[in-house]
Amino acid sequence: MPKAPAVIGNLFAAAMGRTARVLRTTTPAPGFVELTLDAPPPAGGWRPGHEVQFRVSPTLSRRYTVHTADGPHIEILAAVSSGGPGAAFVKALRPGDEVSALAAVHIPLRAPGTRRLHLGDDSALGTFAALVPATTGTGVAPRSPAALDTATLPTGTLDNGTLHSGAHDVGALRVGGMEARARAESGHVVVVEVPAAAVEPLAARWPAFRFLPANGAPGDTVQSWLESAALDDTSAARENASAALDETSATRENASAALADVDGALLLGHAQSIQRQRRALINRGLSRRVIATKPYWSTGREGL
Ligand SMILES: Cc1cc2nc3c(=O)[nH]c(=O)nc-3n(C[C@H](O)[C@H](O)[C@H](O)COP(=O)(O)OP(=O)(O)OC[C@H]3O[C@@H](n4cnc5c(N)ncnc54)[C@H](O)[C@@H]3O)c2cc1C
Numbered sequence: 001m002p003k004a005p006a007v008i009g010n011l012f013a014a015a016m017g018r019t020a021r022v023l024r025t026t027t028p029a030p031g032f033v034e035l036t037l038d039a040p041p042p043a044g045g046w047r048p049g050h051e052v053q054f055r056v057s058p059t060l061s062r063r064y065t066v067h068t069a070d071g072p073h074i075e076i077l078a079a080v081s082s083g084g085p086g087a088a089f090v091k092a093l094r095p096g097d098e099v100s101a102l103a104a105v106h107i108p109l110r111a112p113g114t115r116r117l118h119l120g121d122d123s124a125l126g127t128f129a130a131l132v133p134a135t136t137g138t139g140v141a142p143r144s145p146a147a148l149d150t151a152t153l154p155t156g157t158l159d160n161g162t163l164h165s166g167a168h169d170v171g172a173l174r175v176g177g178m179e180a181r182a183r184a185e186s187g188h189v190v191v192v193e194v195p196a197a198a199v200e201p202l203a204a205r206w207p208a209f210r211f212l213p214a215n216g217a218p219g220d221t222v223q224s225w226l227e228s229a230a231l232d233d234t235s236a237a238r239e240n241a242s243a244a245l246d247e248t249s250a251t252r253e254n255a256s257a258a259l260a261d262v263d264g265a266l267l268l269g270h271a272q273s274i275q276r277q278r279r280a281l282i283n284r285g286l287s288r289r290v291i292a293t294k295p296y297w298s299t300g301r302e303g304l
Pocket residue numbers: 051062063064065066076077078079080081082083084085086087088122123124126127295296297298299300301302303304
């Protein structure tokens with residue numbers, strides 16, 4: 001219900017709404033705002049991956065996803081490059097502000113496969129962070145949103161919440177002198193197209209995710225990455241696809257290897273890109289049944 005008369009919005013707010021207080025806002029990377037909110041939980045409590053609808057004006061609402069939850073404290077990562085009312089609303093929030101948030105009992109996304117491919121854009125990163133924790137355990141004290149103060153952290157600070165359910169971990173790396181487990185043990189692959197300036201700070205925070213710098217139309221970079229994996233190593237088409245990608249270590253790496261034993265896919269974000277990605281995966285031999293999709297926004301459409 002992205003747009004509704006104010007009276008209908010009031011009815012929904014009365015049934016499913018809660019007043020949430022902003023505890024903190026940060027800019028973890030250019031084009032993103034992260035919110036920490038104190039919000040009375042809905043029935044069943046807040047869960048990572050919980051969908052929330054903010055009333056951004058008396059007649060408009062926009063959906064976002066909780067990536068970290070701890071009692072009444074939740075964190076949300078919002079992409080703010082759309083220029084729409086949702087982005088403007090998020091950017092204007094300050095600690096102490098109160099917002100109207102609608103949420104129902106959490107219904108987990110269908111996420112097929114045990115070694116899953118996650119493809120998406122900036123709008124999907126918070127959901128992927130909820131599903132595939134980037135750091136856990138060793139040497140990194142689990143962070144509770146409740147323990148946060150309202151200060152803005154420096155851009156790129158490694159500051160992951162670790163309160164997710166279903167954590168998997170393998171491998172280890174050193175970040176900021178602390179050892180942090182960084183890979184999903186089950187081998188999940190996460191590929192996210194983001195504004196070029198955001199690649200570095202996001203990669204520092206989610207070292208197990210691959211961040212590709214957006215280049216061209218929405219979804220083009222992920223599509224090139226996907227097609228480079230689908231093509232024969234020696235083919236000219238593969239070279240063309242690789243050339244379309246920016247020359248960063250993340251994008252130069254062999255996508256075929258990353259996808260070798262993927263047994264499911266979750267495609268989120270831009271509707272038209274999801275359709276292309278789905279076709280490419282089916283052409284590559286992945287069964288339709290193990291590809292889950294959820295569009296978060298669509299070209300030329302306001303709210304979804
Ligand atoms: C279930 C669900 C969960 C979601 N979770 C999150 C989340 O956790 N974090 C998050 O950032 N977003 C999330 N989204 C996406 C977010 O709701 C949309 O991006 C929303 O359209 C933004 O609203 P807006 O008012 O800023 O732009 P709109 O008024 O909706 O759109 C304005 C213009 O911008 C375009 N546009 C919309 N979104 C984007 C975008 N991300 N990038 C580029 N152009 C865009 C539209 O096509 C339109 O032309 C979620 C969406 C759904 C359906």
